[in-house]
Every structure is written in C-alpha cells, then in structure tokens.
Amino acid sequence: MTRISARYLGKRVVVSYITLLVIMTLLFALLRSMPGTFLASMITPEMTPEQIARLEEVWGLNEPLWVQYVDFMVNYQTGEFGMSPTRRVPVWDVIVRRLPRTLILFGAGFIVAYIVGPLVGMYLGWWRGSRKDKSIFASSLVMYSMPSFWVAWLFIWLFNYELGWLKSTYMFTKFPEFEWTIVTTLTDVLHHITLPLLSISFVGWVGAMLVMRPSMNNVTEEDYVFLAQAKGLSERTVMIKHAARNALIPVATQAIVGLAFLIDGSILIEQVFSWPGIGELIVSSVLEKDYPIAQASFFMLAVIIIVMRLLTDVVYTYLDPRIKFGGGQ
C-alpha cells in the first residue's frame, strides 16, 4: 500500500526524537534534584577529603551542572550509559539483560489486553442493553477498580499457595532439576509468566473495552451497517467486518494512552512477582541510590513508549483511510 508516505513517517520520527530529548532533560533534572549523590554509598568515614574529591572527579560530579547535562545528552545518544556505582559493571550490560524480559511480559500483556478488550467491547456494544451486556459491563468495572498489585496477591494466594498450579516468583526456575531444552524452557517460563500476565491484563483490557463498547454502539446506528444488513450479509460479517472495523478507530487512539498505563502497571507487577525486568530494576536501583542505572532504566521505558506510540500512529493511519498522509495542508 502506498497510503503512507515517507514524508509523513519522517515527520513522525522527528517528533518522536524531540519528545525523547525533552524526556531526557526532565529525567536529568529529576534525578539531580534528588537529595545526595550516588557517591553516598561509596564514601566511608575513614576517607580523606582528597579521596572524596578524587571519587567525585572519577564520576564526573565536580563538573558544573550544564557540563554534566551536555555530557549526559551526548553520551546517551551515542549509546554510552556509563558504569553502575553499586554493581561495578557497565550500565548497558545490566539493561540489555533486563530489557527483553520486560518486553516479553509487557508485550504479552499489551497483546492480551488489546485482543480481549476490543473483542468483549464489540460484543457488548453490539448487544448493548441486553442482560449479558449489563452483567459483564458491571463486573468489568469492578475489575477496573482493583489495583493490579492487589489482584496479583489474590492470584498468588489462589493459584500458587492454595492450588499450587503456577509459580509466583522470578521468570524461570533458578536451580532446576531438569535439563534446559526448548520445551522445558518454554513450559517453565509459561509457568512463571502466567500469573504476572494475568494480573496485568486482568485490569488492562477494561480500558480498551470501555472505548470499544460505546464506539461499537454508535457504529451500529450507522447507515453503512444498515446497508450491510440489507445486502443479506450474516450478522457475524456485519458485526465484525462492517461495524467493528470502524469502531476500532477510537480504540487505537486509546491504545496510545493505555500503553503508558500498562507499562506503569507492569513495574508494580514486576515488583510483586520479582520479575527480573526493568521495572524491578528501577525500584531496586532507586533504593540503592544507583542513579546511573535508574536513569538508564527510565530512559529505556521512555524509548519503549515512544516507539510504541509511533507504531500506533502508523496503525491508526492504516485503520482509517480518511486520514490524509504526508502532513501539511
């Protein structure tokens, strides 16, 4: 398809890049305004002022703030994330190990939430006012009002503690009594990911549903849906191909917002399940005052959100052919 032009895409990329620069600036300001420096954990009472000054020089903290800012901006954009003061390894090594795990959990959560949500919303909107609609809608609002970490505890209690079906900590078995083959790895990870995934999507799908349901209901009043019925198409075809396809357009808009909430939620969930991802890393590094790691983690989350937004933008333009591409009037 030629509907999307390179110019439009280029423009979106530039906007995304500027957004990232703004976020980086904010990040820098926020972390510098926290009390103390990360050197606090390295300084011992026996150290002489010279030694402390030497430490500051090594970590670049004696430079004026604006120099630190410029260094930060330049280094991050060239992929140089520095060293972790507590772990004594390059920050990048830590991030690279953690990032895919977060992507797996969050990506799966996003996919589940945005398949279940619009599907349920489609049915409820199509049958709006029916008893099924009312009961499912009410119970989904209850779900939506529950904090995801609390739901996670309930799940742990039920499926792990009481039933013993699923694992509640970490991503895989730490000291396995089995060989790591593809099959065992997959089942083992599935055993571990199911509960956190359930907890994320248990709350996450409702947001998409809440947009899809009224959108679907509006669309059923449209003349093209009536015409599709008059054409003799089956109810299923009318509902999915003609109504839901149009009702999805606002859902794509909601997805851009929902995305950030989902990432937000997955940080808490990672904490509850000790999922070794970026979210868990953020919490522990902030507590340890390992600011270089925290800074890089926040940065990576920002990059994920920005990239996803860019993708949703592109998806959006494919969903609705009425949108003109190529920018300017």
Next chain:
Amino acid sequence: MTLLEVNDLSIRYDTGDAEVHAIDGVTFSIDRGETYGLVGESGCGKTTLAKSIIHLLDHNGFIESGEVWFDGTLPHWEDENGDPRREIVEDDRYPVRDDGMTDLAQLDTEQIRDIRWRNIALIPQSAMNALNPVYKVGDQIVEAVLRHEPHTPEDEAHQRARDLLERVGIEPDRADDYAHEYSGGMKQRAVIAMAMACNPDMLIADEPTTALDVIIQDRILDELDELQKEFNVSILVVSHDISVMAEICDQLAVMYGGKIMESGPKTEVFQQSANPYTLGLKNSFPTVKDEQTDLVSIPGSPPTLLDPDDECRFLDRCPFAVEECRSSHPPMYDVSAGEESRRVTAENPQIHRSACYRVDELETMRTEASKEETWQATTQNR
C-alpha cells in the same frame, strides 16, 4: 404480472408497556416493472412498511400478522428456471403458494438474508452515508455479488462492479477509491449501482433524493427511471415529497397513521383525490400552475399509534368527520363507485381506493376541502 402482494399486513413495535401499531392491516400490490410510491408525513409508517418486506425492522419491531407474497423464492428452493420446485410448492410446510409466490413474512432471519439484495435490494434513507468509509467502493459492490453468487470468480465480480459504476456514470477506475473521495451525487449513484449488483426484481428506495439538491435529485430520478426500463425492475419509493412522487410513480399510496388512506394510479390519486387526508395534503404543497393560492396546512398532528382506538385514524384532524367515523377505521372503498355516490368495498388493490366513509359524497368534500376556512374550522371545534 404481480411481483409483490401485501395482504392485511400489521407491524408493531414493542415499547415495553405498550405496542405501537406502526402498520395496521395494509393491503397493496406491485406489478413487475412498476414504480409504486408510498407517501405520507413523518411517522406515518411508510418506511416501516417498506423495510418490513425484507424484515429490516429495528430490533423491537415485528410482523404481527399478514402476508407478503413475493414472486421469487429462496435459492435452494428453486429449479433451473428460478421457479420454486414442485415438491416445495406441494409441501405445506413451505410458505410457497400454488402460483409459485413465496410468503416473505413467514421466512426466518436466515432465509430472508438470501432474499435481501438478490431479489429485493434497498437504497437506504441517507445513501450518502451508506458506503462504509474504510472499504473501497468497488469492494463493497463485490461483496454483495459474492454473497449471493458465491461461485463467481473474484476478477469477474470486480469487473461487474466496474461495469455497474460505469453504467451509473462513474468512471470505472473510481472503484478503487474510498467513499470520502466521492461527491454526494456520486455516492448516491454508487449505492444505486450496488443495488443493481445482483440484478434484483425489486428495489426499495427510501427517500432516495431527500439529501440532494434539485439538480442532482433530477439526475438520480432519471437514473432510476432508465434502470427500470433496462432491467424491468419494480421500484417501491418511499417519500414525503409529493413532487418526487408525481414525477416517478405509476401507482401511489397515501399513508396516514399506519394505514393506507388512498391508493391507485398516480394521476387518479392526484387529480381525483377522494380522501380528506389527500385533499389536505395537496393543499399544503405548492404547485407551479397556480402560484397565487395560499398554502393551507392540516391543523393538528399525527396520532401516536400507541394502542390506538378503533375510530378512523384521521378523525381528530378531519373537517368532514361524522358519527360513523367513530365506529371503526373505514375499509378501502372503490372510488369509481363513490363517484356514482355508491359505497362499495374495493376488492382489487390496484384500482383507485379510498378509506373514507363519505366516499359517496366526493363532490361536496372536494369543493369544501379547497377552502381555507374548512380546515381552520377543525381547530376551532377542538
């Protein structure tokens, strides 16, 4: 030859506590190749009546009683000639008559979907918004073709879509465009092209020109007229616009409060109107010939139709009402007999009929109805 024969049809809407008698015991018939008009105020039931033929009512609407005999049947009940097979006609379990007509009112939802578009296509009220914005116009025509003729090769269906568009004056290459790239008139014509996709026997056109300006309106009406000549398709037009009706209809039915008040060949209904409602309606429309006359509207508003009383539906607004009008709604009388001051119930739904107890006093009614005071008097009586 009769294509559609509607017999004593009643449609109701369930509103929870009460039922709306949207259509009440309506009888009419349409011949092949004929244009039949349903005219009346908003809420008189004309659109409900048209939609009910192919069961396209809102979810709370249902056919209460009556028959809708149609010369055409389900694809799997047909023989090679398109007529219903012998064993189907003879079997009492199928709603098919000896003369091969099928009662559409008895078909279930699955069955009526096979009749829709293949036998009876529809041009909806606002054809401007009837094209799905996210699919190419050509693909939407192809969809209709493949639904009812699933064995058609895809490229053949696409070729047919392009031919149809060209037939209604749209460049074939525009088949690959989306609806928002079409002008209003083009959308309307595209919907007409789509309606012809399966070569139906009948077209239901619900307010086909309401949203269009007069020039485009005229072009669309010509288009319908040409299609009718070419394919010998019957058209059931629903409109509140008497001037549109005057232009295109062969037969006309004037509806009020869920009833047909007067029906018959267009010229007779217009020129020898025989019902107080039709007479009042004519007063409220401008004519080109005598522009000096003031427009007189009928005072009052249409009845609600929520569990209506037995009396004539037009009673409250009628300046000619007499005691008999309270007894029940009048049957359809033969107007030609009425001209001779006789009251004879009309058997044939195609002749000029009027539902009025005073059909035997036509002369008086016509002279009185042309005076403005007559209509004002009704309001003062209230």
